[in-house]
Amino acid sequence: MMAVLLQVLDTTIANVALPHMQASLSATQDTINWVLTSYIVASAIALPISGWMSDRVGRKRLLVISVIGFTVASVLCAMATSLSEMVIFRALQGVSGAFLVPLAQATMFDINPPEKHGQAMALFGGGIMIGPILGPMLGGWLTENYNWRWVFLVNLPVGVLCTFMLLRYLPKTDVIKRKFDLFGFLLLAISVGALQLCLDRGEQEDWFQSWEIIAEAGIAAGAFWMFVVHTITGKEPLFEKGMFADRNFSTGLLFMAVTGVLLLAGLALLPPLLQNIYGYSVLQSGILTVPRGVGTLVSMLLAGRLSNKVDARIMVGLGVVLMGASLWMMTGFALDQPSRPVIVSGLVQGLGLGLIFVPLQSLAFQTLAPRLRTTAAAMLNLSRNIGGSIGISVVSSQLVRMTQVAHNDLASQIGTNTPTNDTSIVSGLGLPTETAMAILNGEVTRQAVFIAYLDDFKLMMIVTFAVLPLLFLMRKGSQAGGAGPQHAALD
Numbered sequence: 001m002m003a004v005l006l007q008v009l010d011t012t013i014a015n016v017a018l019p020h021m022q023a024s025l026s027a028t029q030d031t032i033n034w035v036l037t038s039y040i041v042a043s044a045i046a047l048p049i050s051g052w053m054s055d056r057v058g059r060k061r062l063l064v065i066s067v068i069g070f071t072v073a074s075v076l077c078a079m080a081t082s083l084s085e086m087v088i089f090r091a092l093q094g095v096s097g098a099f100l101v102p103l104a105q106a107t108m109f110d111i112n113p114p115e116k117h118g119q120a121m122a123l124f125g126g127g128i129m130i131g132p133i134l135g136p137m138l139g140g141w142l143t144e145n146y147n148w149r150w151v152f153l154v155n156l157p158v159g160v161l162c163t164f165m166l167l168r169y170l171p172k173t174d175v176i177k178r179k180f181d182l183f184g185f186l187l188l189a190i191s192v193g194a195l196q197l198c199l200d201r202g203e204q205e206d207w208f209q210s211w212e213i214i215a216e217a218g219i220a221a222g223a224f225w226m227f228v229v230h231t232i233t234g235k236e237p238l239f240e241k242g243m244f245a246d247r248n249f250s251t252g253l254l255f256m257a258v259t260g261v262l263l264l265a266g267l268a269l270l271p272p273l274l275q276n277i278y279g280y281s282v283l284q285s286g287i288l289t290v291p292r293g294v295g296t297l298v299s300m301l302l303a304g305r306l307s308n309k310v311d312a313r314i315m316v317g318l319g320v321v322l323m324g325a326s327l328w329m330m331t332g333f334a335l336d337q338p339s340r341p342v343i344v345s346g347l348v349q350g351l352g353l354g355l356i357f358v359p360l361q362s363l364a365f366q367t368l369a370p371r372l373r374t375t376a377a378a379m380l381n382l383s384r385n386i387g388g389s390i391g392i393s394v395v396s397s398q399l400v401r402m403t404q405v406a407h408n409d410l411a412s413q414i415g416t417n418t419p420t421n422d423t424s425i426v427s428g429l430g431l432p433t434e435t436a437m438a439i440l441n442g443e444v445t446r447q448a449v450f451i452a453y454l455d456d457f458k459l460m461m462i463v464t465f466a467v468l469p470l471l472f473l474m475r476k477g478s479q480a481g482g483a484g485p486q487h488a489a490l491d
Contacts, residue, residue: 001124002162003067004104006155007097009135010074020148027083038087040389041196042094045189047382048238050102051375055176059374063103064166069096071159078152102377109365109373111171117365118307122300122358134293137286144283184230184238191223195386199393207397239379243372251473252364255316256380257387258467259356262323262460264388265395266349273453274342277335277446291343295350296357303358312359313471319355320468322348327461331454335447363474395456402452403445410444 022032053062073093080086105124112120142150198216205213231237244250267289274285303315326349333341361380368376 001104002158002165003063003100004124006067006070006158006162007100009138010070010093010097010152010155020143021086024148025080025083025086031083034083034087035090037197037200038091039094039097040200040385041193042091043098044192044196044382044385046095046098047102047378047385048188048192049180049185050099050378051372052178052180052238053099054103054106054173054374055178056180058175059103059107059173060166060170062099063107063170064163066096066099066103067159067163067166070100071155071163074152074155074159078149101381102374105361105377105381106373107170110370115308118312118358118362119304121361122302122304122307122354125300125354125357125361134286134290137283137289140283140286179236181234181236181238184227184234187223187227187230188238191220191227192382192386194220194223196389199389202393203396203400239375240372243368243376243379246367248367248474249364249376251470252360253379253383254470255356255360255467256364256383257390258463259353259360260384260387260389261391261394261463263353263384265391265460268392269395269399269453269456270342270346273450277450277453288339288342289346292346292350292353295347295352296354297350299351299354300358303355307359307362311476312363313474313476315355315359316363317468317471319352319357319359320464320471322352322355324352324461324464326352327457327464330457331461333450333454333457335450367475391460395460398456398459399449399452402455403448406451406455407445407448410448411441 021027021035025032057065070093073089073096076089077086077093080089108120108124109117138154139151142148142154194216198213198220201216202213207213208217231239231241270289271285274280274288280288299319306315326345329341329345329348364380365373365376
């Protein structure tokens with residue numbers, strides 16, 4: 001759990017510190033984004049080989065190496081004196097961090113008997129789901145009170161303690177020699193890397209108006225198609241074909257992608273809304289997201305308790321309904337409102353996320369053989385990350401587009417109902433005409449942006465309810481392979 005918290009927390013904690021990094025590293029607004037892009041792309045490329053690396057090196061050894069690598073990379077990031085150094089160190093951090101979640105998750109399933117998987121997943125999931133919520137708040141506090149470099153240095157004591165505990169307590173695992181599908185990995189790496197670049201740079205390059213984005217999208221689609229054909233026809237592909245024949249696992253991948261959209265896209269929308277429209281500080285907006293984390297933790301623990309008593313599909317369905325209800329509440333936000341609607345909707349959303357995440361993981365793993373757990377965990381996390389990247393890109397683009405649409409609508413209403421060419425109307429404000437018109441345009445823009453946020457929440461609500469029928473494709477199942485914890489640990 002500590003290893004996972006290191007990785008997940010660092011995914012979002014650096015976002016708040018970007019403006020301070022930009023000044024310190026003499027970077028521009030465009031180039032500073034590579035601090036985030038390099039981490040995301042490197043992590044996405046490394047994730048698919050977690051299973052092979054785990055077999056080849058040994059799960060315990062790889063987990064320890066990954067924690068040490070992540071901690072060292074964090075210290076190097078804190079010491080970076082130029083943008084190029086920071087991008088290289090962040091990429092190293094991304095590669096090391098990519099292995100942490102699937103390795104820890106597979107270990108968690110192995111050291112617990114099947115009847116306790118739900119409870120274990122509930123405790124384990126707290127680090128994964130709460131990390132992105134606490135990250136911006138902790139990053140804002142460290143940056144405001146100390147320095148942006150502490151955003152990375154905070155990983156040092158956690159990493160050292162985690163390494164010691166892994167060496168002392170983690171069960172040993174065997175090394176399995178398995179042929180590496182280099183061609184399949186290269187195809188998938190090119191596809192995932194190009195897709196992440198396309199999604200990350202699309203907005204600033206005006207999407208498909210840019211040849212760069214067109215090329216990246218084409219490369220991603222072509223390489224992925226070749227990877228699918230290679231996986232189907234190859235003798236020893238990167239992923240065993242039987243994984244995708246498992247109905248629960250394949251459906252779980254789709255569900256996890258949507259969970260990524262709801263988790264990461266929601267976190268991308270709410271802080272700017274709170275800060276830019278409602279005027280909260282970075283720290284205050286972080287505090288207002290805490291109820292979301294509290295709701296997630298409560299529902300995860302509840303789901304763990306109910307895992308052996310209630311059908312997991314029912315809990316996932318209830319979680320989806322709660323998520324949709326929270327987004328419906330958010331579409332009713334008003335420009336002039338207290339913080340209570342934000343807190344209540346965040347709490348309901350957190351309850352929904354927890355009820356989705358824990359039972360969904362259990363369902364996805366229930367019918368898979370133990371030897372496939374590391375690879376399956378990597379695929380689920382990759383699906384969540386890609387879903388989050390797609391979600392952030394879509395809601396960001398929709399925000400810009402709907403702001404323009406709403407601005408035009410509001411401006412046309414003002415033009416129709418208000419004789420703006422009559423200078424006596426604006427001169428009554430006691431300001432020069434140009435200043436008064438600028439103030440009026442600023443208010444129209446503010447309201448247009450707010451309307452666009454509400455439209456984004458509505459879009460996310462529709463996506464949430466649209467995945468509900470996927471539950472009918474999943475079956476209750478039983479633990480595949482019937483392996484107990486000791487057998488699974490040696491598989």
